[in-house]
Amino acid sequence: MDGSTRRAKIDDVARLAGVSTKTVSRVLNNEPNVREATRARVRAAAKALNYMPDFSARSLAGQKSYLIAMFYDTASQAYLSQFQAGALVQCGEYGYHLIVERCDVSSPGAGQRVAGIAARLRVDGVILLPPLSNHSEVVQKVAASDVPFVQIVPADVSVAACYLNMDDARAADELTTYLIGLGHRRIGHIKGHPAHGASVQRYQGYCAALARAGIALDALLVNEGLFDIRSGEKAGRELLEGAHPPTAIFAANDDMAAGAINAARGLGLDVPTDLSIVGFDDSQIASVTYPPLTTVRQPIEDMARGSVDLLIEAIKENGGTRAGKPRFRHFGFDLVERGSAAPLRKP
Amino acid sequence: MDGSTRRAKIDDVARLAGVSTKTVSRVLNNEPNVREATRARVRAAAKALNYMPDFSARSLAGQKSYLIAMFYDTASQAYLSQFQAGALVQCGEYGYHLIVERCDVSSPGAGQRVAGIAARLRVDGVILLPPLSNHSEVVQKVAASDVPFVQIVPADVSVAACYLNMDDARAADELTTYLIGLGHRRIGHIKGHPAHGASVQRYQGYCAALARAGIALDALLVNEGLFDIRSGEKAGRELLEGAHPPTAIFAANDDMAAGAINAARGLGLDVPTDLSIVGFDDSQIASVTYPPLTTVRQPIEDMARGSVDLLIEAIKENGGTRAGKPRFRHFGFDLVERGSAAPLRKP
DNA sequence: CTGAAAGCGCTTACAG
DNA sequence: CTGAAAGCGCTTACAG
Numbered sequence: 001m002d003g004s005t006r007r008a009k010i011d012d013v014a015r016l017a018g019v020s021t022k023t024v025s026r027v028l029n030n031e032p033n034v035r036e037a038t039r040a041r042v043r044a045a046a047k048a049l050n051y052m053p054d055f056s057a058r059s060l061a062g063q064k065s066y067l068i069a070m071f072y073d074t075a076s077q078a079y080l081s082q083f084q085a086g087a088l089v090q091c092g093e094y095g096y097h098l099i100v101e102r103c104d105v106s107s108p109g110a111g112q113r114v115a116g117i118a119a120r121l122r123v124d125g126v127i128l129l130p131p132l133s134n135h136s137e138v139v140q141k142v143a144a145s146d147v148p149f150v151q152i153v154p155a156d157v158s159v160a161a162c163y164l165n166m167d168d169a170r171a172a173d174e175l176t177t178y179l180i181g182l183g184h185r186r187i188g189h190i191k192g193h194p195a196h197g198a199s200v201q202r203y204q205g206y207c208a209a210l211a212r213a214g215i216a217l218d219a220l221l222v223n224e225g226l227f228d229i230r231s232g233e234k235a236g237r238e239l240l241e242g243a244h245p246p247t248a249i250f251a252a253n254d255d256m257a258a259g260a261i262n263a264a265r266g267l268g269l270d271v272p273t274d275l276s277i278v279g280f281d282d283s284q285i286a287s288v289t290y291p292p293l294t295t296v297r298q299p300i301e302d303m304a305r306g307s308v309d310l311l312i313e314a315i316k317e318n319g320g321t322r323a324g325k326p327r328f329r330h331f332g333f334d335l336v337e338r339g340s341a342a343p344l345r346k347p
Numbered sequence: 348m349d350g351s352t353r354r355a356k357i358d359d360v361a362r363l364a365g366v367s368t369k370t371v372s373r374v375l376n377n378e379p380n381v382r383e384a385t386r387a388r389v390r391a392a393a394k395a396l397n398y399m400p401d402f403s404a405r406s407l408a409g410q411k412s413y414l415i416a417m418f419y420d421t422a423s424q425a426y427l428s429q430f431q432a433g434a435l436v437q438c439g440e441y442g443y444h445l446i447v448e449r450c451d452v453s454s455p456g457a458g459q460r461v462a463g464i465a466a467r468l469r470v471d472g473v474i475l476l477p478p479l480s481n482h483s484e485v486v487q488k489v490a491a492s493d494v495p496f497v498q499i500v501p502a503d504v505s506v507a508a509c510y511l512n513m514d515d516a517r518a519a520d521e522l523t524t525y526l527i528g529l530g531h532r533r534i535g536h537i538k539g540h541p542a543h544g545a546s547v548q549r550y551q552g553y554c555a556a557l558a559r560a561g562i563a564l565d566a567l568l569v570n571e572g573l574f575d576i577r578s579g580e581k582a583g584r585e586l587l588e589g590a591h592p593p594t595a596i597f598a599a600n601d602d603m604a605a606g607a608i609n610a611a612r613g614l615g616l617d618v619p620t621d622l623s624i625v626g627f628d629d630s631q632i633a634s635v636t637y638p639p640l641t642t643v644r645q646p647i648e649d650m651a652r653g654s655v656d657l658l659i660e661a662i663k664e665n666g667g668t669r670a671g672k673p674r675f676r677h678f679g680f681d682l683v684e685r686g687s688a689a690p691l692r693k694p
Numbered sequence: 695c696t697g698a699a700a701g702c703g704c705t706t707a708c709a710g
Numbered sequence: 711c712t713g714a715a716a717g718c719g720c721t722t723a724c725a726g
Binding site: 041052053055056057059060075077078080081082084085088089092098099100101119120122182234235258262283285287288289292340 | 400411447608
């Protein structure tokens, strides 16, 4: 006895509208073959009863759950919350709901876990964020389970039905070229998390820019990070404590660039006078460091929305099975100049 | 024909184990009254068939969906991703899954929307993040819908069945007292988002500390922000451009404190020499600003885990209805000294 | 254009 | 300790 009347079900709507439940179902799912008058009557009845279809029942009986699962592992706070915001907006557009799952790819059986969760939950689609989008076991198991899925910035698109990428290599190239344009020749690079496809692409862009400018790649100027502040600080310090330190550093994301700024400050170096540092992402942190970061803006929210679009298209077109034409979406970028990079100081 | 054999269902397990489906159900749900031998046989059969119970069926037939919905609106990137991380860990412990929803509280009907989603999805529990935890219509509708829910740091706990709080007032008091201890008397405050209970509590702590020290509250030293960097920068600049600017500023979170640092720099002030600034949260940004922020560490991940614990307890105890003894959990804090606050410079 | 029946894969009383 | 039947609230063929 909670005071509220019992929740209306489809039979109640059918009774009130004087039709069969099947007709109610047709109206609610916008199926054809219902007279307009009947349709209106059903809608009115549903409204009068404040009818809300039950997801479990719909999911069990039909082939749509209106559920999308988003799997992630490591993801910077900025990336996760921006991506999730975009995904939620677009899920809302289509009446979908978003289940989030964190999956440790370093522990075995990740593929089974991801595919198992997707199957048990009957989700209509799966979003794989990096590094899961790039984890072959995960991708294969999910692909085998026959649920539509979209890979976010995968390094390898051989299994992909849907994927989404950004011109990471070109953006990294442009950023590096920008540093070269400022006169720098000893340009260090802090690579991103090795499991992320973007890390590889950004590194390649860096190499390409150096090559074009006729600057030999110096392995001592390349270090590895994990996309977080602390690893950026450590990698930056190591680079700067080397025998022939760089005059500029390109960190594969803003968090690591922020860490590198801290490292430089710890060594008594002024940024950008003594050392130029650039990042990648244009996340919030980029405007808070001192000096604020010159970086590349990546349209994370748009990418998230695009990934849901892709999934919905795939779901609609092939009625829930993965087979179907491959789809992808490509996103651009912008170079954002702030204060963390400056012309090479003449010695 | 996807190559994989059709997914096993409970009947398959029952047949292979030579028992009824009811017995399988009992074993899988760890119910009593099954002989150990039978139990083992069922477990073996389930394993052999790689049986995975279907959430929709279980949810429709029974009273548990193993789904928890987390609703949020504005939330800093740091807060969201930390809270979500904690919630996911604890959901995993109990075999639960997390649905995330963003709900704009400024648009009407928020309560209906939240309660409606919870009902349609048949979630077993609801987590209300601020400012939703503090929105009376939302709280009332959710309470009326009879689903267990937990409010995170609500300002008002009159309707609360479960809630969780932190000593925001005491932490703010301690932080302000710390600034007073450094010799500051003109201490500004940038309030947080007005819809968040924490904003009020932190302001009260600030007031209490001033009162205890015999410092009159100066309304011109109090400004409002929205918990984001930009609003902190704006509020900070306004404070500093006043006729009698503060010598120290307590911003109600780190993002706003970072903004205030930018504002100070824009006005040519050195932090902490000319101006001390402290934040709240100890988020990542606190170690990246220059100087790094003196702040208060809030155990966001622990709080998230605690909120799931509370929910699970409520679900277990009263079989899915909200009624039952109220529960709450209280969390502590730590003052974290970094470089953004310094003794008042003698003029 | 509309409906009666069966079924999705589980759990719930109830009976023994 | 175990099971046969009914039912959760929808959608799916199928029939008209």
